[in-house]
Amino acid sequence: MEFTPPRTEQPYWTLSRIAVAAVMVIAILGVGLLLVRLASFLMLVFASVVLAVVFDAIARAICSMLSIGRAWALGIAVILLLGTFIGALVLFGAQLTSQFDMIRQSLPNGVERLQAFLERMGMGSAANGILEQGKDSLSGAVSKIGTYMLAIGNGVTNLVLVIFAAIFLAADPGVYRRGFLLLLPDSAVPPAEAGLKDTGRGLNGWMKGQAISSVVVATLTSTGLALLGVPSAGGLGVIAGLLDVIPMIGPVISGVPAVLLAFTQSPATALWTVLLFVVIQQLQGNFLQPMIQKQAVDVPPAVLLFTVVAAGTLFGALGVLLAAPLTIAVFVMVKRIYVKTLLGKDVEI
Numbered sequence: 001m002e003f004t005p006p007r008t009e010q011p012y013w014t015l016s017r018i019a020v021a022a023v024m025v026i027a028i029l030g031v032g033l034l035l036v037r038l039a040s041f042l043m044l045v046f047a048s049v050v051l052a053v054v055f056d057a058i059a060r061a062i063c064s065m066l067s068i069g070r071a072w073a074l075g076i077a078v079i080l081l082l083g084t085f086i087g088a089l090v091l092f093g094a095q096l097t098s099q100f101d102m103i104r105q106s107l108p109n110g111v112e113r114l115q116a117f118l119e120r121m122g123m124g125s126a127a128n129g130i131l132e133q134g135k136d137s138l139s140g141a142v143s144k145i146g147t148y149m150l151a152i153g154n155g156v157t158n159l160v161l162v163i164f165a166a167i168f169l170a171a172d173p174g175v176y177r178r179g180f181l182l183l184l185p186d187s188a189v190p191p192a193e194a195g196l197k198d199t200g201r202g203l204n205g206w207m208k209g210q211a212i213s214s215v216v217v218a219t220l221t222s223t224g225l226a227l228l229g230v231p232s233a234g235g236l237g238v239i240a241g242l243l244d245v246i247p248m249i250g251p252v253i254s255g256v257p258a259v260l261l262a263f264t265q266s267p268a269t270a271l272w273t274v275l276l277f278v279v280i281q282q283l284q285g286n287f288l289q290p291m292i293q294k295q296a297v298d299v300p301p302a303v304l305l306f307t308v309v310a311a312g313t314l315f316g317a318l319g320v321l322l323a324a325p326l327t328i329a330v331f332v333m334v335k336r337i338y339v340k341t342l343l344g345k346d347v348e349i
Helices: 015-037 039-066 068-121 124-143 145-171 172-180 186-228 233-243 249-260 268-297 301-315 317-321 323-342
Strands: none
Touching: 015 039, 039 068, 039 145, 039 301, 039 317, 039 323, 068 145, 068 268, 145 172, 172 186, 186 233, 186 249, 186 323, 233 249, 249 268, 249 323, 301 317, 301 323, 317 323
8 A cells, every 4th residue: 555645735925915015005095106297297187188078079079070181170260269269368358357357355354344344243252263364374375476486487388288288188088098998908998997987977068068158157246246236246157157166165165255345335245145155056056056957967065075075185275276186087087987887787887
């Protein structure tokens, strides 16, 4: 009878496997650190993608109306969009500057009236503390005017970079889409391609609805403030329309200077101004926002709010401005790739 020695099991964690695991962990940490370092750059890339979607939508509309080539349509779309923006600055720049200058001159009187009103209400000490902190913050801001000018210069440079990158992306989006899909395994290509198409449609619909919402908010705000006799109603309406792009927080920020200026007239005017912004906010939340969501993606309001806060914390002011389209892109990709493809659940995209 032949004797068979017992088998000794090899340990799972051999030196080679430990080395491979260590390399993988280091690679994952390195990629994560690289993404954190490149956060601002990635937001510029996403801003270029968002603007490219705008150019592409306008170019498609021009192609369908004029029956011309895509290159000519894209050129017309770029000239049309940038020309409209520059023309608005040229035509209304002087008026807005004078109105903003009036805001700057009238704010101190409004602050004094607000302080007197709060003192009559028995909240004078708390108001004085808040105002003193505000004055100190303003003094600090004025002392850093050079830093702000440098930041403005960097912002203009980034804007030019985003515009040119958006033009290149919109010129031939298929090249960049195919290049991205080539980096994925064959099994992941169909859901990723479907997710990209869904994201593009969602961003396109969001922009159309947001443009209508901003115009309506600006018109209602300026008209209402003019009827109440608040100074610089037009400038405040423009501020409200621009800040309407920021979900949840934008209307609150735009209401602060309007209420302060209303106090230069009377406390009653300030109360009516608060009521006006509440009504417009309700209209925006109950009518305009559902219209945008119907055109784009039905994102829960709490998710949108937390995304604004998170994007502002991670990416600063640019993250806040891009919070809504960023939420739509992430929301659609998660539903398409994770929920529908990986989990196999039947959800509507």
